[in-house]
Amino acid sequence: MLTLKNMVFTPVYAAHCLRLPWHSFMGSIGITAIATVALTLAVWGTTYLHPLRGYLNLVLAGTAFGALWCGLAYTFFVTSSERMRLRQMVSSIIPAW
Numbered sequence: 001m002l003t004l005k006n007m008v009f010t011p012v013y014a015a016h017c018l019r020l021p022w023h024s025f026m027g028s029i030g031i032t033a034i035a036t037v038a039l040t041l042a043v044w045g046t047t048y049l050h051p052l053r054g055y056l057n058l059v060l061a062g063t064a065f066g067a068l069w070c071g072l073a074y075t076f077f078v079t080s081s082e083r084m085r086l087r088q089m090v091s092s093i094i095p096a097w
Contacts, residue, residue: 007029007033011024011025011026011029012025031077032077035072035073035076035077039065039068039069039072042065043061043065046061046065047061074086
């Protein structure tokens with residue numbers, strides 16, 4: 001129930017507070033929800049075919065799917081201005097990057 005509230009009420013209320021149309025944030029919320037469901041199904045399918053046996057396998061699977069999600073999110077969901085900002089943030093931490 002809380003997830004539904006966060007997907008529907010919170011963006012509508014934020015748009016209301018910013019005096020924007022009520023559907024202003026629904027596009028990005030929808031894309032994120034679809035991507036999350038897709039990743040959840042991929043993880044579920046993988047663990048169904050190859051059950052996790054122990055904490056080490058859990059950590060390795062979480063790391064692998066986390067890296068996959070970061071790569072997909074960076075490639076498909078991050079805008080060019082957000083990529084530039086991300087590169088600036090990383091280069092301030094790691095100067096050679």
